[in-house]
Amino acid sequence: MSAETQPLPSGATAGQDARIIALIGTGHFLSHFYVLCLPPLFLIWREEFGASFAELGLAVALMSGTTALLQTPVGFWVDRYGARPFLVGGTLLMALSIAAMAAAPGIWAIWVLAVLSGIGNSVIHPADYAILAGSIDKSRMGRAFALHTFTGNLGFALAPPVIALLAALIGWRGALLAVGLLGVPVVLAILVQSRILRDQAKPKARATDAPSGRQLLLSRPILLFFGFFLLSSMAGSGIQAFVITVLGQLWGTPVAVASMVLTGYMVGATSGTLVGGWIVDRTSRNLIGFVIVLTGFAIAMILMLGLMPLPEMLLPVVGLLGGLAMGASRTPRDVMLKDASPPGEIGKVFGFVSSGLPLGGAITPVPLGLLIDFGQPGLVLPVVAALLALSLLCAGSAQAEARSRRRAPVAAE
DSSP: OOEEOOOOOTTOOHHHHHHHHHHHHHHHHHHHHHHTSSGGGHHHHHHHHOOOHHHHHHHHHHHHHHHHHHHHHHHHHHHHHOSHHHHHHHHHHHHHHHHHGGGOSSHHHHHHHHHHHHHHHTTHHHHHHHHHHHHSOGGGHHHHHHHHHHHHHHHHHHHHHHHHHHHHHHHHHHHHHHHHHTHHHHHHHHHHTGGGOOOOOEESSOOTTOOOHHHHHTSHHHHHHHHHHHHHHHHHHHHHHHHHHHHHHHHOOOHHHHHHHHHHHHHHHHHHHHHHHHHHHHOOSOHHHHHHHHHHHHHHHHHHHHHSOOOTTTHHHHHHHHHHHHHHHHHHHHHHHHHHSOTTOHHHHHHHHHTHHHHHHHHSHHHHHHHHHTTOGGGHHHHHHHHHHHHHHHHHHHHHHHHHHHHHHHHHO
16 A cells, blocks of 8 residues: 655654654653652541542542543544644643642542543643654664653653652642642743644555444454553553562562562563663564563563562562563564554554553552462462463454555455
8 A cells, every 4th residue: 555655854853863862751751750749748638638549549540540531532533633723732631630620629620620621631642652763864763762761661650759858849830830830841842843844654545445443443452452462551550559469478578679670670660661662663573572581571570570589688689680572572573563563554453552651551460469469469460471471362363463464455456
């Protein structure tokens, strides 16, 4: 299928690509930052609003749930109308909703504004990937995707300490107003630099036998990619939620040491994305092979933590290595999905498939927590490893299906 390519300007350079990545990455940083800027305020809100912990948790659930539900329809709109208007509008809505929480008279207002922020947040993944696919030189696509993931993870990491510090200095209302208004200059920067943000290439004419958007998302390769993202997110959520508890109950690991294991894992997972970007830009021939090797190594590290007693000094190293492998596998995963997306369909594909990430994070904690409640902490990390193994089955099958479908039109000709 021929595509209406939008060739990069002749002056496009690594410097311009860096500016694009900085713009998109800053918005992605804010989207993740805003999701985790609420939990550090729970104890303050509990006292001020008289809210229960369930009511407080509902604020985060509403924000994340709204984002997950709307990503797919927003992806359709991004593909039809272009990504830039949605990126600008969504980022502004997300930021102003957080800023408006500074004036909240009760927890009900936090809920309403959390939904509005989730609506704004829902544009980020479909719009970001559509713009990166259309704007970045192919030789730097891996690093662009890697930095996109890295900035999001950085937002998660910095939100709790920054909000806690600001709340102590200027109060929780001042803290939310300050971080919310940070989104305004980001939006202005995107508007000023919008000429270098190019949409994904689109087909000149729709093929008569091309599937509809709904058929595309329900096709076997895209559903398998959804399973890949969902299962890997379920595994990561399990590690983050319970590795400290599991190590303590299995081996008597002190909380301080077990916390260092989780910190090592998170640092590794965040920095590993950059390694994955370097791998992708050096070779694009066998990305699934890299994903299998890296995820297999992560599985081995997780099983070591859960099945054998290790010296306390070694535990954080094992966590770090497992996180590095997991993080490095994420960029090849994202690029594989981009390559499997038909021209002009990246928004809806990434919107749908990436909704598996928050969904996976919501599914795992309760059943794994039940295993611990029933006196089976030793099963938690093997279950996490099994989820990762299942994700590899989905990944391999998805890649094989996508390749066969790309070859089918050529064979028909």
